[in-house]
């Protein structure tokens with residue numbers, strides 16, 4: 034036991050002042066502790082300590098010129114976490130709050146998520162403390178070009194393949210890919226999330242949100258339920274949220290709330306295709322607050338700020354799809370009190386540690402993000418395959434691929450529950466253990482470095 038306790042302590046000591054990273058490491062550690070304690074090889078080989086130490090961290094100055102001809106300075110990052118399963122793979126976040134603690138937690142989680150897909154994907158995460166809000170297209174383009182000017186020497190289709198995350202969508206991916214191509218004089222699959230006309234895969238934009246809903250439906254089927262007519266809350270209103278809402282509407286679920294960083298909308302009549310199209314236009318083209326939705330649709334109320342919580346709206350299912358730590362223990366208690374049966378994570382680590390503990394004491398079934406939101410990176414993996422093949426698969430094929438991948442992750446979780454005699458519906462421990470085992474075996478086989 035002493036040996037085991039030392040593992041976590043040494044990771045915390047080596048990474049002071051990084052609360053999000055500690056939180057992500059602790060969550061996985063709690064799941065795999067029984068396996069570590071029975072496996073001397075993993076302890077001797079310091080497998081978990083190595084998983085928690087990025088193979089490489091690159092930080093760099095990003096210098097660009099704004100529309101007023103003023104020089105701006107930002108900090109760029111790429112955390113190359115683990116290459117045991119394949120080249121580093123994971124998204125880029127452009128957000129002013131970005132720091133190494135957040136990036137290391139994201140890159141750490143990506144290790145297990147990518148392993149769960151069963152595809153040859155290592156893990157990484159990167160971005161910059163750049164705020165794309167209220168920037169002109171030209172400014173965003175110049176920023177992306179400046180970011181890639183440095184990052185291009187560290188990435189490439191066999192080395193490290195970034196993609197989108199918060200603040201990085203198809204527009205930013207286009208500018209980043211264009212810059213890579215210009216500097217390196219190579220058209221290669223060095224980044225995913227590209228437009229389908231220029232090297233991208235059908236369904237990549239939809240994949241995280243659609244995959245999340247597939248996973249939730251597989252979980253509900255296990256308990257003899259489905260999404261039809263279920264009242265749903267979806268936080269956020271960006272890429273993941275929009276396509277989660279779209280797929281929920283296809284399942285005839287009743288989506289009554291969504292949010293952004295300014296507040297949330299409660300639409301008592303629920304969304305439909307027309308309302309979703311308005312929301313997409315509001316967020317993707319106009320880049321405005323969700324408040325505009327309540328001005329357009331009289332059945333909706335806008336609640337500004339965080340005092341009233343989206344999670345207090347009565348519902349059957351909750352899909353946190355905005356950002357980390359957006360749901361705390363009191364929110365879980367409210368959801369439970371209101372009879373919510375399922376929480377499925379579209380965002381990465383949206384539940385605080387006390388929130389997870391509260392879920393474990395409740396009757397709510399819980400889909401951890403590592404499993405439930407893996408559809409995005411999985412379709413990125415298939416975008417890489419198509420780039421290497423030089424052939425593109427049609428949309429209907431990608432729909433099937435996504436379903437099969439999400440079903441595979443779900444079955445892997447069920448198998449792991451059986452293999453380790455976990456509680457029924459314990460997707461949290463199952464996903465962590467299944468992801469860990471794949472990466473641990475690969476790391477041991479490849480020797481210590």
Ligand SMILES: NC(=O)C1=CN([C@@H]2O[C@H](COP(=O)(O)OP(=O)(O)OC[C@H]3O[C@@H](n4cnc5c(N)ncnc54)[C@H](OP(=O)(O)O)[C@@H]3O)[C@@H](O)[C@H]2O)C=CC1
Pocket residue numbers: 197198199200201202241269270271272273274292293294295316354355356357379380381406407409410
């Ligand atoms: N894109 C992908 O394929 C994948 C994304 N994820 C995760 O999903 C989550 C959402 O990503 P994505 O949809 O791509 O990002 P987007 O940038 O498209 O959307 C983010 C949404 O979350 C809101 N938001 C961001 N920060 C905060 C905050 N601090 N408080 C409240 N709301 C906030 C934004 O509001 P506003 O518009 O006001 O900024 C926006 O509505 C992230 O956790 C990401 O890591 C996970 C797997 C894959």
Ligand SMILES: O=C(O)CCC(=O)C(=O)O
Pocket residue numbers: 122123124125143146194195196197198225381406407409410411413
């Ligand atoms: O598609 C990718 O590589 C990125 C996906 C991602 O960042 C994530 O799964 O959190």
